[in-house]
Every structure is written in C-alpha cells, then in structure tokens.
Amino acid sequence: MGDKNRIIKPEDYAEPRCLLGEETYGSAPSAIMVPQQRIVEKMDEYMSRRDYDGAERHLLYWLEEAQLGKDKGGELMIRNELVGHYRKVGKKEAAMEHGEKALVLLKELGLENSTSGGTTYVNLATACNAFDENERAMELFEKARAVYENNGNTGKELLGGLYNNMALTCVSLKRYDEAFVYYDKAINAMSHVHAGELEIAITYLNMANAYELRDGLEASEGKINELLDKASDLLSDDHGAQEGYYAFVLEKCAPTFSYYGYFADAEYMDRKAKMIYERS
Secondary structure, X not given: OOHHHHOOOHHHOOOOOOOHXXXXXXXXXXXXXXXXXXXXXXXXXXXXXXXXXXXXXXXXXXXXXXHHOOOHHHHHHHHHHHHHHHHHOOOHHHHHHHHHHHHHHHHHHOOOOOHHHHHHHHHHHHHHHHOOOHHHHHHHHHHHHHHHHOOOOOOHHHHHHHHHHHHHHHHHOOOHHHHHHHHHHHHHHHOOOOOHHHHHHHHHHHHHHHXXXXXXXXXXXXXXXXXXXXXXXXXXXXXXXXXXXHHHHHHHHHHHHHHOOOHHHHHHHHHHHHHHHHHO
8 A cells, every 4th residue: 555545634624715704804995895704604515416517617607706706815715715615626726826825815905814824724735745845834834833833723623634734744844743732732723623533643653654754664563553553542432523524533543543554454444334325
C-alpha cells in the first residue's frame, strides 16, 4: 500500500467554511447580497452526489451574481468554496487563482484579522499543501494561527483543525519535532470538542506515520503500536457524532490500520462503516 493511503489529511473529511455570516463586513450599502447559506447548502447537495461539474457551475453562477451585485462578502465566501472545490478535483491553477483573489478581498473588507480571515488562510494553505507548495502553506497557516490564537472566541474545533494541518505540513517539510508539538496541540484542542475523540484518533494515526518517516518502521514499532491501540479504543464508539460521519471516519482510518498489520481492526471498521451506510 502506498504512503498516501495511510496519511489522513483534514481535507479528506472536513471542509473549511468562510464564516462571514457571523461578522460585520464592508460590502457597500447598495450591494445586492447573494444567499450565502443557500449557496452552501446547495453545494453540499452536489458534493453528497459527487457531482463536481454541477458544483462548479453552481459556484461560478453565484460568483458572477456576487460580482454584478457588488457583494464582496458573498464573493469572498464563494471564492473560498471554489478553492476547496478545485483542490478536490486537482486543478491547481484555478484553486490558487481564487485563493489569491480571496486574499485581496480580505484586505478590501478589512477582515484580515477576523475569523473569516483565519479560515481563508487555512483554506488556501490546505490547497498549497495538497499541491506540494508546503513553504507557502506554512506561511499561511502561521497567519491563521496568529488570528485564531489572538481571538478569544475562536472555536476549539478550528484550532484543532489548524494544528493538525500545520503538523501534516511540517511532516511534509521533514520538520518532525515541530510536527509533534502541533499534534499535541491538536489533541488538547479536540479534547474540548463534542465528538472530538474521532479527530484525536485520526491525529494518533498521523503521529504513527510521522514516527515511521522520522525513525524508520523497525525503530518506531513500539510507539506506532501504542498510538494505534489508542486510536482503536477511541474509534470503538461514535462519541455522539452523526452516524454518517462516524462511518466516514472509520472508512478513512481502516487503510492505516491495515498498513501497520492491524488487519482485524481494519476489517471491523470497514464492516461497521458498511453496516451504518446500509441502514442510513
């Protein structure tokens, strides 16, 4: 099994959202606002069907509407969605183009130090990481960290996701000691989040991968087994998460257990995920 199959990246199971609805932003009073919530809900419908072409048409239509209506806040939200969309379908140039334009909009709207600013930095940084531009990704993650850590209202789930992303990028850059610091921060943050145990399990699996990359499989076997045992215990229960999400996490984690020889655990997780999908 290839290396990529055992690395569980946040973009595999979570999508950053631009949280403009919670903030005051600088669209002109005469702007015609686009329906942000409806756009996101419709986008989720397309993605649930894996209708990537439909999702792209949907976002590009509303992007034009936002531009015509001079709704810069709506345009920022849509460009964030487009970054995530083009990242998923592997279109680097399009993802980066919309990401850079989103950064320009942040400055125009005065949102660079807001939660929406932090989320935009994370969104573009995640795309940079996906396309192996890891130095640029770390620059953007650092901007997001400055915003999130200086905002007392930042949700722990946002911090946990950010630290996990930063750790993965550090691993890509072979900055392993730094990666383990961020993994520990992610675990601490997610311990305060509802159903955060599932995210912590994913972090344990990625830590196992980092130990292997740094020290080699034989030298890190003890630590890897300890981390996989912890992850297995956490994944034995849904911890109050929605069933569909629980099944999705099990499905994503199973290949890592299989890679490290935990075949019974992997089979159990695949079987349990399938049972959940069949009854939903």
